Amino acid sequence: MSLVAALGALEIGLVYGLVAIGVFISFRVLNFPDLTVDGSFPLGAAVAAAGILGGIDPFSATLLAVAAGGLAGLVTAFLNIRFGILHLLASILTMTALYSINLRIMGSPNLAIIMEPTVISPFELFGLSGGTIKPIFGFVVVVGAGALVAWYLLTDSGLGMRAAGANPRMARAQGVPTAAMTYFGMALSNALVAFGGALFAQMNGFADITMGTGTIVVGLAAVIAGEAILRPKGIVMAIVACILGSVLYRFAVQFALNAEFIGMNPGDLNLLTAVLVTIALILPGARNPVKALMKKRGSGAPS
């Protein structure tokens, strides 16, 4: 693997680390199997790209993208809590709606922002090449976001959120407003995913309507890979595992694509990921986030 390819994999892995942390919050912390991310990742990219092309400065555009992602998470949580629609279905509804919304925001199936200013532009002045600056930028951002999330989950409020996901009845008996916690957690989760989408678009110079396909499986793959390797006990290590898992997953993908003898092309990626995640889930002893998909326990019961 060339250095350029390795740096590229690192960069994408770090950005998808944000997605993995988002997926960790919905699947692991809230026990809320959420597919909204397939829509909120391109939503973040769309808002950031359209914003930048519309003349908004890249930092504000990214902030808008994060807010839009949070809103998407709130919609899914609302459908589940207010109307009792099953988690999965609620998130599929939001994801489907987001496809149209993302098209509206972009005005076309893809937007190029390769020549536009981005959040990385100010740092390119330091004389480092884009290929080096992007992974460094990605690292700082994902570690910063991860540290904030880990810190939050160790606070009184964050413990309330974890209880709301793990044992809602106990949480309510201890005074945790479980519905409010679910709203907040879902907003946080999708805001992080949209943040990832916004950064991805700016680092790669485009937003595309199809870029969200498979986001959830990639996120799950990262979470599972990280957990398999680190076997985290505490929250801090669990977040580290998400980031590490995401990076390693990208390297594995890069390796598979580079190895001529396997004969894969980028289009085969989703198949490969789905197969890998499936194997990880079937493996005995693997703690398994998709098991949550089979459960019908509503975190949306009255609080």
Next chain:
Amino acid sequence: MIRLERGRVVFSAGTPLENVALADIDLEIPRGQFVSVIGSNGAGKSTLLNALSGEAPLAGGRVLIDQTDVTTWPASKRAQLVSRVFQDPMLGTCEGLTIEENLAIAAARGGARRPTLALGRGRRAEFREQLAQLGLGLENRLGDRMGLLSGGQRQAVSLLMATLRPAKILLLDEHTAALDPRMSDFVLNLTHRLVEQQQLTTLMVTHSMRQALDFGSRTVMLHEGKIALDVAGAERAALGVDDLVDRFARVRDESLDSDALLLS
């Protein structure tokens, strides 16, 4: 003081399966009183506790705690005034969280859950001291996952969690029923000790007539969503387990008779 006024809880209202689990019950528990509750399966004991805690919404009547009408407060809000221990030891705690994290969740009951780190030196010291009271050695295992503990240990921690912060009433729903006899005795003694120490107003559901008479100063028997017996003072002191079983049987037979009348 906690008061239920004409409390009514109906399940599956408006369907052929309509089930009146609490039929306009009046119950007032003065501050500091310990009430034991007995009754056959399905009598409405858990529903009574759920009505007080806010888990079962009232179809009629109201709940007052020290003159405050809390009828419309959801369970999570009532938790500042009401604490409880469930029958199932798995329900009272989060098995994926550590012992100290579980205690921290309970330590924030009744207060604002701020985004400030839950576990500092002060809280850890407090938890260690509280756990040491149990005599189970848990004070050295603050960082262990709750799931590593036995059912009895978990129930003891649940009880500690329920009494960690003040409450106007403590609700115990057959909290020793799922435990082996030794752990059951242990948790009962702990209950007694904590209630005495903190002068807690308590409502304890039990399946044991013996416990119902041994604990507290008042015993209530529920039957088909109604209060069938409510004894305290000298009358209760004179009751033996046999008398209580007798009364229990009589209450049941009477309702069987009236059912027979209806059917004939």
